[in-house]
Amino acid sequence: MELYELSIHEALAALDRKEISSLDLTEAYLTRIERIDPSVQAYLTVTADQARAAARQADLRRAEGHAQPLLGIPIALKDIFCTRGIETTCGSRILKGFIPPYDATVAERLSEAGAVLLGKTNMDEFAMGSSTENSAFMPTHNPWDLGRVPGGSSGGSAAAVSAGLAAASLGTDTGGSIRQPASLCGVVGIKPTYGRVSRYGVIAFASSLDQVGPFARTVPDCALMLRVIAGHDPRDATSLPDPVPDYSSLPPGSLRGIRVGVPDEYFVSGMEPGVENGVRRAIDTLIELGAQVDTVSLPHTQYALAAYYLIAPAEASANLARYDSVKYGYRAPNPTSVLDSYQRTRGEGFGPEVKRRIMLGTYALSAGYYDAYYLKAQKVRTLIKADFDQAFARFDVLVAPTSPTVAFPLGSKTQDPLSMYLSDVCTLPVNLAGLPGMSIPCGLSDGLPVGLQLIGPPLGEEMLFRVARAYEATGQWTPTIPPLP
Amino acid sequence: MAVTTTYEPVIGLETHVQLMTQSKMFCSCSAAYAGAEPNTHVCPVCLAMPGVLPVMNRLAVEYAFMTGLALNCQIPEASKFDRKNYAYPDLLKGYQISQFDLPFNINGWITVEAEGVTTRVGITRAHLEEDTAKLIHRHDNGDSRSLIDMNRSGVPLLEIVSEPDLRSPAEARAYLQKIRLIVRTLGVSTGNMEEGAMRCDVNVSLRPVGTEKFGTKVEIKNLNSARSVLRALEYEIERQARALDSGELISQETRGWDEDKSVTFSQRSKEEAHDYRFFPEPDLPPVFISAEWVEELRARLPELPDQRRERYVQEFQLSPYDAVQLTSSVEVSHFFEETVRLYPNPKTVANWIEGDLFRILRERDTEIDTLPMGPPQLVELLQLIDRGTISHGTAKEVLEDAAFSGKSPASIVKEKGLTQISDTEELNRAAAAAIAANPQALADYKAGKKQAMGFLTGQVMRATGGKANPALVNEILRAHLDKA
Numbered sequence: 024m025e026l027y028e029l030s031i032h033e034a035l036a037a038l039d040r041k042e043i044s045s046l047d048l049t050e051a052y053l054t055r056i057e058r059i060d061p062s063v064q065a066y067l068t069v070t071a072d073q074a075r076a077a078a079r080q081a082d083l084r085r086a087e088g089h090a091q092p093l094l095g096i097p098i099a100l101k102d103i104f105c106t107r108g109i110e111t112t113c114g115s116r117i118l119k120g121f122i123p124p125y126d127a128t129v130a131e132r133l134s135e136a137g138a139v140l141l142g143k144t145n146m147d148e149f150a151m152g153s154s155t156e157n158s159a160f161m162p163t164h165n166p167w168d169l170g171r172v173p174g175g176s177s178g179g180s181a182a183a184v185s186a187g188l189a190a191a192s193l194g195t196d197t198g199g200s201i202r203q204p205a206s207l208c209g210v211v212g213i214k215p216t217y218g219r220v221s222r223y224g225v226i227a228f229a230s231s232l233d234q235v236g237p238f239a240r241t242v243p244d245c246a247l248m249l250r251v252i253a254g255h256d257p258r259d260a261t262s263l264p265d266p267v268p269d270y271s272s273l274p275p276g277s278l279r280g281i282r283v284g285v286p287d288e289y290f291v292s293g294m295e296p297g298v299e300n301g302v303r304r305a306i307d308t309l310i311e312l313g314a315q316v317d318t319v320s321l322p323h324t325q326y327a328l329a330a331y332y333l334i335a336p337a338e339a340s341a342n343l344a345r346y347d348s349v350k351y352g353y354r355a356p357n358p359t360s361v362l363d364s365y366q367r368t369r370g371e372g373f374g375p376e377v378k379r380r381i382m383l384g385t386y387a388l389s390a391g392y393y394d395a396y397y398l399k400a401q402k403v404r405t406l407i408k409a410d411f412d413q414a415f416a417r418f419d420v421l422v423a424p425t426s427p428t429v430a431f432p433l434g435s436k437t438q439d440p441l442s443m444y445l446s447d448v449c450t451l452p453v454n455l456a457g458l459p460g461m462s463i464p465c466g467l468s469d470g471l472p473v474g475l476q477l478i479g480p481p482l483g484e485e486m487l488f489r490v491a492r493a494y495e496a497t498g499q500w501t502p503t504i505p506p507l508p
Numbered sequence: 509m510a511v512t513t514t515y516e517p518v519i520g521l522e523t524h525v526q527l528m529t530q531s532k533m534f535c536s537c538s539a540a541y542a543g544a545e546p547n548t549h550v551c552p553v554c555l556a557m558p559g560v561l562p563v564m565n566r567l568a569v570e571y572a573f574m575t576g577l578a579l580n581c582q583i584p585e586a587s588k589f590d591r592k593n594y595a596y597p598d599l600l601k602g603y604q605i606s607q608f609d610l611p612f613n614i615n616g617w618i619t620v621e622a623e624g625v626t627t628r629v630g631i632t633r634a635h636l637e638e639d640t641a642k643l644i645h646r647h648d649n650g651d652s653r654s655l656i657d658m659n660r661s662g663v664p665l666l667e668i669v670s671e672p673d674l675r676s677p678a679e680a681r682a683y684l685q686k687i688r689l690i691v692r693t694l695g696v697s698t699g700n701m702e703e704g705a706m707r708c709d710v711n712v713s714l715r716p717v718g719t720e721k722f723g724t725k726v727e728i729k730n731l732n733s734a735r736s737v738l739r740a741l742e743y744e745i746e747r748q749a750r751a752l753d754s755g756e757l758i759s760q761e762t763r764g765w766d767e768d769k770s771v772t773f774s775q776r777s778k779e780e781a782h783d784y785r786f787f788p789e790p791d792l793p794p795v796f797i798s799a800e801w802v803e804e805l806r807a808r809l810p811e812l813p814d815q816r817r818e819r820y821v822q823e824f825q826l827s828p829y830d831a832v833q834l835t836s837s838v839e840v841s842h843f844f845e846e847t848v849r850l851y852p853n854p855k856t857v858a859n860w861i862e863g864d865l866f867r868i869l870r871e872r873d874t875e876i877d878t879l880p881m882g883p884p885q886l887v888e889l890l891q892l893i894d895r896g897t898i899s900h901g902t903a904k905e906v907l908e909d910a911a912f913s914g915k916s917p918a919s920i921v922k923e924k925g926l927t928q929i930s931d932t933e934e935l936n937r938a939a940a941a942a943i944a945a946n947p948q949a950l951a952d953y954k955a956g957k958k959q960a961m962g963f964l965t966g967q968v969m970r971a972t973g974g975k976a977n978p979a980l981v982n983e984i985l986r987a988h989l990d991k992a
Binding site: 338 | 785
């Protein structure tokens with residue numbers, strides 16, 4: 024077994040037994056990145072020197088007897104997280120060359136936990152997209168089929184973990200940007216409850232929906248990553264004060280007595296049969312584990328996409344106003360006036376999808392349209408939340424497909440924004456309701472991974488990990504790094 | 509003037525007050541940037557760097573509520589912040605965190621005294637927001653550039669909006685001065701308009717006297733002193749009156765005020781007005797305000813100007829006019845009360861402060877708290893008069909000296925040899941000499957012309973270099989004249 028194939032828990036055990044060093048592990052990943060990443064293109068920036076220095080430091084600390092939860096574990100961060108002294112572009116030309124003088128809270132927490140940063144991963148520009156093709160710099164390829172997309176917007180982070188280019192990684196999820204790429208790349212990804220993880224230093228797309236979460240190849244690894252990054256942050260007024268349970272120490276067990284709801288509305292028309300079969304098989308496994316499964320209706324689901332594409336762009340239109348050439352980032356050369364500088368900088372600095380959403384959001388908030396669009400969307404959001412509240416009165420967890428399709432070919436949806444938006448139809452209601460949602464691999468369809476989505480009540484992450492752990496332990500899915508050239 | 513006979517001005521003010529908190533509204537940078545090097549009171553949050561988030565300054569929120577309570581406002585049970593979107597280089601995020609439809613304070617009022625009339629002015633709302641950075645435009649040798657000082661970015665700002673209840677420039681000025689007095693009394697702001705800690709926009713329209721319907725309003729932006737408010741309104745009212753007289757329509761617009769030329773000028777029309785696209789600030793949770801919290805803040809309010817004025821009438825038996833004068837600033841009332849504490853004769857103290865001291869301050873264009881002289885010196889001066897050491901007239905001269913030197917009045921009197929002559933023998937001699945030198949005055953006195961007495965008093969005062977005790981001189985002269 025290669026070192027890059029070890030799960031975090033396996034690697035930590037090997038480090039503890041002094042069979043390997045963090046430097047060995049880090050070098051294994053760096054070598055693999057050098058060899059494989061030219062074809063996967065998961066990383067925008069590889070911080071090899073810093074990673075080696077951090078690995079040596081970790082080995083020293085371990086030798087001194089320090090115990091930190093991720094001491095010496097090589098990980099990757101989506102390029103949406105501000106990292107002190109390391110270029111942070113958010114996948115956009117407008118931030119090319121931007122080097123933050125501060126760390127995102129999650130970057131700080133990972134570093135304090137002893138993790139070794141390998142680099143920054145590719146993403147759709149400002150996290151707007153479902154295929155990572157909206158990156159200003161390059162597309163990322165799905166490790167299971169290099170001709171296909173890894174999903175998005177956190178496609179680089181998902182692909183890196185899937186291809187064995189990092190032990191784990193962080194992404195962000197505004198409408199499905201962790202769960203959908205996790206599903207398409209065959210890895211585990213969780214979007215926690217809104218407010219569970221600090222957003223400080225996370226470049227904002229839609230502030231009321233954005234949430235940070237980890238990718239890993241196994242459920243316990245994913246749980247360990249979340250345990251490290253979760254918790255209250257005084258720098259984020261929307262972060263929750265509730266204590267963080269030790270998700271990663273949950274033993275696999277039976278699901279006897281667990282009430283599982285299957286929302287009818289998530290089995291949408293246009294869903295691929297291979298996806299539906301995979302999800303139905305996984306549900307059968309949950310029944311075998313003792314879960315009580317029944318169907319449930321979330322009647323306002325059909326309005327979620329429309330509401331989402333008003334609320335998220337509205338917030339984005341304000342969040343992206345700061346990229347104006349005045350303070351940092353790209354500035355169009357030789358401006359003749361402030362207005363000219365704004366217009367050309369933003370015209371040249373933003374890609375088409377970002378511009379489309381800024382325009383959508385600006386329109387939705389404009390005088391005379393606010394009530395019809397933004398306000399109505401917020402009312403829909405309330406109804407969607409109420410659907411979930413009612414469902415969670417009867418069920419402990421809901422299960423559904425993560426994505427209606429497996430990974431689709433590169434370029435197949437780039438000319439049709441609406442079909443791209445539909446990739447998130449099963450995930451974005453969860454963001455609107457602020458709930459925790461998780462995707463775990465549940466098999467292959469024509470050689471491509473299928474994801475099972477688990478949705479919990481507010482702060483129900485423990486329940487999601489419990490169900491996921493039980494399912495994973497059945498061996499229906501074995502964490503696998505696909506063969507790569 | 510056409511204005512007062514034909515038209516009635518309708519005026520409302522929007523006043524921005526910087527709150528004097530230690531840190532900024534949404535980050536921990538120091539808000540006390542006056543005099544600081546540009547761009548030294550900054551951090552990623554107030555620089556609007558990518559990914560940063562605002563965290564509410566609780567003290568700024570409390571100051572906003574305390575000011576609202578002092579303005580007799582209602583405080584809602586729930587409030588929130590909103591984003592006000594517009595693009596300008598001094599607005600670093602591209603939106604200002606402000607409050608739109610659920611401000612912290614609504615439906616208040618204050619009283620305003622102008623030209624002897626007390627008016628109640630409605631307060632529509634008082635909401636909390638953040639200040640912008642400051643642009644500095646430089647033109648040197650044909651090279652012109654704009655610089656940004658971000659120290660001010662994110663300083664807490666309370667915007668107080670009045671109802672259109674003001675009817676004259678003098679009332680508008682008095683309103684602004686009252687707001688300043690209230691925030692200074694509360695200690696929530698310096699209220700210093702020169703330093704930009706308080707800034708003002710005014711809305712003004714005219715309507716024919718005796719009618720109800722408002723005319724078309726014009727907004728004049730960025731008035732940075734009470735005097736500018738007065739003068740800009742006087743100019744604008746005259747301009748609108750002339751326009752209306754000649755049958756023109758007033759266009760709804762925003763105008764600026766050119767201090768040097770003393771004119772208002774058009775800046776932007778209604779058509780060019782911004783659409784701010786307000787929406788709730790998703791980075792800040794709503795604010796829920798319990799009745800207990802409001803009561804706790806109410807208990808922290810100091811004595812407010814109107815209460816203080818009332819107390820001066822009750823406790824010191826002063827006239828309402830005196831009470832208004834003595835409560836016109838925090839410093840004046842402190843000076844007055846400290847003096848009265850040491851010299852418990854409020855009416856005398858009031859007369860000296862409102863008379864000679866105010867005259868001195870006006871002449872030297874200065875404020876009472878910048879004088880080197882404090883209440884103890886005034887008390888000493890009053891005691892010198894009481895003891896007969898100096899006359900009332902001499903005391904005015906000593907006050908003038910003491911006010912700016914800070915020296916003790918007793919030492920001034922001693923240095924300048926101003927001690928009053930109460931020596932009967934010396935005054936007897938001077939009286940006899942004056943009568944002897946002015947036989948006509950004696951004759952007039954005998955003939956019943958009492959003004960002769962005044963003339964002779966003057967002669968004695970002059971002979972003694974003004975140091976004679978006037979009451980004693982009178983008494984002695986009368987004795988001499990009656991004997992003669």
